[in-house]
Amino acid sequence: MSYAIEAKHYDSVTPQKVAFIGLGVMGYPMAGHLAQAGHQVTVYNRNQARAQQWSTQFQQEWACTPAQAAAQAQVVMACVGNDDDLRAVFLGPDGALAGMKAGSLFIDHTTASAQVARELSAIAADQHVSFIDAPISGGQAGAQKGMLSIMCGGQEKDMERARPLMMSYAQACTLMGPTGSGQLCKMVNQIAVVGLLQGLAEAMAFGEQAGLDMERALSVLSKGAAGSWQMDTKGPTMLARDFQPGFTVNWMLKDLDLVAQEALRNGAQLPATRLIQEQFAKIAAQGHQNLDISALFTLLAHSRDAG
Incomplete structure (x- = not known):
């Protein structure tokens, strides 16, 4: 089985020799966009069969x-x-x-801690290797379309070198500050995402309980002040009780653990985020850790099969 990536316009850049490590639901299409943009790509994946599959699909090395x-x-x-x-x-x-x-450059797209970014950047510098922490937002669909948003930490000169490559699979790449700043910005992103998602889940459950036609309600709400990417993408799947993963409960719990650890260090107050983290933990405890994060809705809404 091959994994399709959507065609996009690639800016004309000088082909480079690139390695891509990690071919999960995000990495697989991201590496594919690099290959289709004309770069020479060698991949590594812990599961070699997936690396071989990617290599066959894109006619590159593993x-x-x-x-x-x-x-x-x-x-x-x-x-x-x-x-x-x-x-x-x-x-x-x-x-x-x-x-x-x-003289080479390492770009880390993992959502990880700011501490590990600083740690590995220092080790890399000892060997005259540059390091950018560059976590991504946009989900699996964004990776397949090559329309991710990338928030970066590192030095400007390294960012200018990295940006043309990253734009193969992104619509925006922004340098947020020194090493670790990309990871901190991704934490901000996740705080905002879960807040919006919890609000949407509560609103949807309230509307259903009140007897509203929620398809019609979403149509009008999405064009007003409540409209958001979460409403447009997760609202319809909540209504359909379709929680096939784009981004799983388990991964969000990992990210929120990073947020909580950083908040302890910097003194930030996150009362709502902590409560939502508990909601995700409940879903995971029910054995649904591999559902999409929109499964927050299941804790609030009545099953359509009930009564």
């Missing part, structure tokens, strides 16, 4: 270790699960850094 993938690359990208996964693919004799040459 490697057995991150170090091998990075050996000939000018720029290495990674999109893995968490801090520990990132350290595993970056450090050690088989890690990407072991294969990278002085």
Whole structure:
């Protein structure tokens, strides 16, 4: 089975040798856009069968270790699960850094902690390798369309080098500040996302309980002050009780743990976010950790099969 990515216009850039580490639901299409933009891409994935599949689909190379993938690359990208996964693919004799040459650049698209970004950036600098933390927003659909939003931390000179490559799969790339700033901005994003999602779930459940035609209600509300990307994309799937994952409860819980840890460090008050985190924990405890985050609705709405 191949995974389609949507065609987009790629700006004309000088082809580069690139490595991409991590071919999950985001990384697979992102690496595909790089290949279709004309870059020479070598991929690594922990599940080699997926790397081989990508290689066949895009007629590019795959490697057995991150170090091998990075050996000939000018720029290495990674999109893995968490801090520990990132350290595993970056450090050690088989890690990407072991294969990278002085003067090369590592771009990390993992949603991870600001601390790990600063830690790995310092290690990379000792080997004259540049590092950008560049978490992404836009979900699986954004990755497939090449329309992600990327928030970055690092140095301006490295950002200018990275931006043409990242625009292969993005609609916006913004440097937020020094190393770690990209991860902090992604935390801001997740706080806003869950707040909007909880509000939408409560509004939808209230409307149904009140007997409103919620399809009609969404149509009018989306054109007013309550309108949002969450309403446009998650409202209809909530109504349909369709919680097939775009971004899972389990991954959001991981991200909210990062938010909570950072809030302890910087003293931010997050009363609503903490309550919503508890809601996600309830869903996970029910065995639904792999549902889409819009499953918040299940804690509020009556089942259509009930009574």
